[in-house]
Structures are given as C-alpha cells and as structure tokens.
Amino acid sequence: MRPTFNFLILTFTFVVVLAFAAAAEAQARTAARQAPTWSSTIGVNAVVQTGRTESQSFSIEKNLEQAPITATLSLERAALFDISVGVTHARSRLGGSVSVSSLSRNFGGAVGAQIPHPFFFNTPRPVNGSVSGLLDTELVLHVAATYQVWRSDRFDLVGFAGPSMFTVRQDLVTGVTYTDTYPYDTATFASAPTARASATSLGFNLGTDLTWKLSRRVGVGAIVRYTHGSVTLSPSAGNNMSVEVGGLQLGGGLRLVY
C-alpha cells in the first residue's frame, strides 16, 4: 500500500516534533525547577476520522426533459493530521486551544440516471455506473475552551469544546455521459463528469485529550474529538448539495509541555 501524502506529512512532522521534544527535554533538565502559572502544550496527532455516505441528487436537461441523476458517494474513514496549541491556567485549570486538522481522501460511488428518450415524453431510460478517484479535502480550524479535568505527575486529562471552521473541497458528480444507438430505447452508462467544489462554514468540536507525560516536557497523548459542520457545495449551476462534514475522530501523538 502506497503511503499517502497525509501519512508522509504526518511522519515528517512527527520526526520534527520529536526532535523539538528532545531539545525541550534537555533544556528542562538544566533549568531551575519552578511552579508555572500557565502551561502550554503543543500536540501533534495522527487521527482517524469516521467515514460518511453522501447522497447527491440533481437533474439536468436532456432531450427536452429533466434527467434525474443520483449519486451515492462513499467517503471511507480517513487519517488526518492534527496539530494543536493550548494553554492552561494552573490554578483554575481553565484554558484554551487552537488546532488545525487536515484530511485528504479519495472516494467513489455509484451513479444512476434516468435519461429521457429522444422521441417520446415520459419514457426514461435508466443508466447505472460508478465513479471513482474523487478527492475530498477538509481543512478545519478548531478553537476550544479547555478544562483540565484531571491532573497528576504523569497524566493530564483535558476536556474541550468550541467552534470549528471547516474549509471543504470535494469532487461531486455534475452529469452523466451515456451511449445510445437507434432506436434509443436503451442507453448505456459511459461516465460521470465531476467538478470540484469548495465551501467554508462554521461548526463545532468537543472532546477530550489525555496526556501521559514521559518527562516534564514530553509526553504522548490520545485524543477523542467529535466535530461537525455543514457546508453547501455547488459543483455546477443548480446542482447544490449540503454536505455534513467532520465526524468522530480518534488519534494520538506527541505532546510538548512548557
């Protein structure tokens, strides 16, 4: 299986962060021990987000009639790269965080259409086929208020919630091409043209993050986050589709604590 671009980025980032973590740890060992008022955390996570199924339905004009087209698109679960920065007030345990996550995945689905007959009204000809190699990218900025639910020498458990801004770019079906020959009573699916649409909208996120501090500065963590947003994509005129983005995310990664 070829590594995806996301995976490579994630790996590269992980290595870089690991290097920073090692340096921070070395610095921490030499610094005087003080009790900080604020602490900050940088987190780098590899996350898996649940998949979703989208139902696209629209129509185009063919042979003087509307040709309804439906597409059932299967966006499987995908890995995403997430980096976050957070601060926590030691006494109140309150804080905030900003994180950015990026997802990119290929997907496909089934396409069906009812193609009007060239010679007769109300005599549609069904065609069915599939489409593949479509691309979905989601770049999300999460802003959250945090609360340190539990804290010990080794573990920090933080809950968070806040708004998210989704920027989605996704390929969607814009039509159907087919072949038919005289007497045109049947038609055969040929392909489904697609177009890339993008949209931005506001959603929300909530979840929890558990950090296991391997040292004063470095730890590893796990994150569970649910995020949701709704965008309207318009790949072609009159072809608008509301897409529910986000989902349940589960992942883990490095933590650098200052």
Next chain:
Amino acid sequence: MRKVPKVRGILRVLAIAAAIVLGLPISSRPGFTRFAEFPRFTRFSRFAEPTTRAVEDRAADPIVVARPSNLVTPPNPGNPVNLENPASPGQSEILANANLENPNLGNRVNPGNPVNPVNPPNPLGGLFAALRNAASTITALFEPRARSSASPQTAGTTVAATSERAIQPWDAAIEQMSNDGDLRLRRTTNDTFIAGRAHERFDQYYKGVPVYGGDISRQTDRGTTVSVFGTIYPNIDLDPKPRLSAEEVRVMVEQAHNVTIGPSRAPELVVLPDAGTYRLVYRVTVFSLDGATEYFIDASSGATVLERDALERQNAAAIARGLGVLGDDKKVSVASQSAGPYITWDLLRPPAIQTFDMNGDPNKTTNALSGVIALTTTDLASNPTTTWSDPVAVDAQAYSGLVYDFYFKRFGRQGLDGNNIRLVNIVHPASRATFNPSTSNLSYYINAFYAGGGVMVYGEGLPTGVLASTGPGGTFQSWNYLAGGLDVLAHELTHGVTDFTSNLIYQDESGALNEAFSDIMGTAVEFYYQPPGTGFLKADYLIGEDVITPGGLRSMSDPLSYGYPDNYSLRKFIGTNTDNGGVHTNSSIANHAYFLAIEGGTNRTSRLTVTGVGQANRAQIENVFYRAFTQMMMPSNATFHTARLMTIQAAVDLYGAGSGPWQAVTQAWTAVGVN
C-alpha cells in the same frame, strides 16, 4: 360558340344545387369524393360544379361536397352476387387453380407438373410450352374486359409454387431465363423472421426491355427453394427498338398535357401486356395541378395506350384545429444549423427524414414532384427555436419517424427500401386560404399520397366550414391536416414499402391489395403506439378517423357500414377505370380479413365466423401479412387468391401449420369469400 356550354353549365349547377338542397342523389357524374376514386382529369370539375357555386349562392352556408350516388350505395349484404362483375369470382378461382395445383388445368400452365405428358419435368421446354398454353388457357377463361385500356393482369401466367414438385422446374426455369437475360435479379433480401431464409426478386425482361408486371419472387432456405410466386408473360414477339425516342415522348406528353417533366421523370421504355398481346410503350408519370397520372405511350405511334391515376392515395380529409393539430405534445427529431433556424431534418434515425414546407404554393409542389425544381434545405420546415409552431410539420416529421421505428422494431425493416432510403414529407402543398374547388388540385387538400422515391405528400385539408360528404352513408365530414393522422402517414409510407417490395400494380385486385396492405400497416402502427379505444389518438380499426371526422374513411371491422364490400362476392369496379378498378373500394375485403384474423367475429355477408388470435397476439397477424406482402415478395399482379395463399404460407412459415395464426388467417380469408 361558347354560350351553349356555358348555359348548360349554369343549368347543370342549378340542377345539382337543387339536388343538394333537396337531398337527392347526384348520379349524372360518377366520379368525385372517395378521393382515390376520382378518375383523373374530370374529377375536379365534378367536385366543383355541384358545390362551390351552389354554396356561393347560399352565402354563409358551409360548402358541402355531394357524394356521387354510385359511390354511396352500399353493397347489399344479403346479396352475395356481385351484379357488376358476375363472372369475376369464378374466373379468378379458375385462374388460380390453373396455375397452382389443379391437376387438369394445371397441366397446361404448370411447367413442372410431372403427370403431364406434354410438359415433362424438363423445365425449359415445359416452361415455355406451359407459358404458351397458359396464355391461351387464360384467354379462353376470361371474357373480354369492358374497358378498353390495357391491363397487365389479363395475360400473365401466375406462378405459385410451394411444393417440391412444382418448385423444381421453376428453379431451373429461373436459372435458364436469368442466363438468357429474360430475368434479372432486382434484389435479394434476407429474411428477418426466419434465419437462413432469403427472398429474391427477379424482373422479367424482353430483349433488354423490362416487361411491365412481369416478376418472380423466390424464397430460399439456405439455398433450397421454398416457394416461387410471380407472373411471367409468355410469347412476347415484338421489335424492342422504339421508333420514338424517350425525349420525343417527353416533349409529346408535355405538350399534350401542358406539364413539365423533369429529368428524374424521364419516360421509361417497357413492354406492356395488353389484352393478350404486347406493346412496346413508354411509361411516364406526370404531376400537375390536376394530380398525377401515369401514361403508357406507344413507342411507335405515340398514342396513349393506357393512362391511370398514379397517386397511391390515402382517402382522407380534414378541418384545421389550429396549433397542436390534435393537441398532443410530441417530440420531433430535427436539426440545428450553425446559422439559421432549426430545420425538420431527422439526424437521429438511420435514414434522413425531412419535412419540406411548400408554404401553400401548389405550383412549387407540382414542380418539385415533377423533378422540375430541386428542393433544398431552405425549403425544409423551420423554426427559430425548438418549440415548433407549425403542428403540421410537427406531425409529419414525428409520425414519419414513428412509422420508420415501427417497421424497424416490429419487422427489422430498415426503411421503405430496406436500405434506409431518405424519407421526404411534403406539407402545405397548397393553401387553405386559396382553396377553390373549381381550380385547386384536390390531391393537395383532401388527400395524401405516396409520390414514389420515398416522397409523401400530405394534403392541407379543407378550410373551416367546408365539409365533404365522404362519411358513412354520405354523411358530411371535416378534413383536418392529413399529416395529423398517424395511420394516414403509416398508410402512405407503406405504399413506399410496397413500391420497393411487391410493387403491387395499382389496378384492380393487385391495387386493392396494395391499398389494403397500407391500411393494415396503418392500423398496426396505431395499435403499436396508441391505446385501444375510440376517439382521438386511440387505436381502432377506422382509417383516418383522427383527421377525417367524424368516423374516418373506412372501417376494417365493418366495411359494409361505410359502403365498402366485406366479401369478395361484393367487389366492385374490377376492370373499370373507376377507382383504378376499385383499389380503395375492394381493399376492404382484405382489410376485413385482417381484422377478423385478429379480433375474430362473423362476416356479415357470408355469416362465417372466425376465431381470431386476439389482441394480445395481434403481432402474429401483422407478421404474417408483412411477410406475405413484403418478404415473400408477393407478385405485382397478385390477386386476392394469391394473397390468401401467401399469407397462409407465411403463417405456416412463422407459426406452423395448424397454429392459431394459420387457423385465423385461413378462416378469415374464407369468411370474406376469398378461397
């Protein structure tokens, strides 16, 4: 000098007008109305005299067209004897038997009958001896015909060989005659119903000149002959070199009839069978404002040997209803141009289907049909948008496409000629605004016709308020645009199919079969596309009922109610010039057989009952008739008896002897008196 006829004319008009007002039959002139029946040159004056002037006198009253009494009189259902042709049925029966299996008469005409010592199986010797004998036999069997015009149906030897014994010598004869140049293979078509079968059509020639009406069709099954049908004219002995050239004849005809004959209508030299002998003649078809006439001109003297109406017509008429014709929304396959409006040129179907708009100019129509002018894309019906505004062009274009589709889907046929010949519709051949029954070419108003070469012309109908007494019992009917009738278009296009297959001669019984086949296919198309029922856009057994209202022109289910014969014993006009020997009138006999074979029922004249195959199986009967009339290539001189034999053979081929279709077809022909 001219006052006497003028006074006579006025008196005549007054008399006829009075007859109309009093409801009396107008019998002094036997022509007009059932539009296929009006014989050529005098028909329009017949139409005009009793009508227009009378109406003009009556100011705002609707113009009514009187129905000649000789046509409105229905045959007496209870009297099986045809008083006009008392000897005809028997004659035909004998002729058929003589050429088929009758052991006595057949010995003289069947070339291969092995029991005949005079005609041993040696095919060629037997053939020509048989042909010589056949001529004398047939001459002896038939009384001279009443009409003076020649008819190729009077002297040919009919071939109908379906048994191995009868086929073998004909196979040899065909080969020998082909080698000698006396037969030429016109076309071979593969059977779309039965794999491995093919149908060959041979035309008879005499020293390089085609013999009019002489042709043979041979059905083979992987090289083995299954049947041979046709007509061969024996003992031809004439000089094939004409004294007159085709150009001289063209000029003669142009001058004599004040017409123009274009290059595509050049006279064709043929041998015409004529009352037991033969003439070398030129055959030429002329279109004029009077209609179309086929002339046979003696190639030596220039005398007119035979003339007849050349239009294979749909007897129909209509009244305009404005846009939408019948109000149905339909799709039309047209073409867009890089610059300019959309045009009625079907580019989706295999053949080009085009609808030309003559814009109501009858002279242009005539010139186009005569080949004097060539129509171009600028003559096509056009519209600036895809929402067409002319319902006539819409229907002509759409319906002709549907008829093509029907033939393709039902029979696998690719167009009229089986090779996707271009279909040309001509609409608005004349203008309702300038309609004048005295001077207008009625064929451009109250008729539709196949003009040959894939060209169909659809009449304009009659102006609002003008009625014609063409309905059952002489009732008045409105005539809408004829392009608005699906069965009308199917009827005319089927004439084209016939033209390229059986080429049934448009005279007497073969002409009636020609008409019948068009009616049959017209009805089949209706049932293919429309739901059964009554009223507009419903499939039924009436002909032209959507555009000739009320009631249409003919009824296949009950011909007698429309004044048409429902039984062979009641056939009319055979051997006369009226309706080309009753081609429309007698078509109802075969039409009714078709109806009975599907629906079943009792023939009113014979009282015989038929068990039909039923609506659900109507395609079986359609297949049978299509096969007999086209694929088996019914001979051009076919009689009703031949049609019976060939349809039964077709039923056997397709469904087997003893099958439901076989039984239905056999019973149906018997019920209508064709044995």
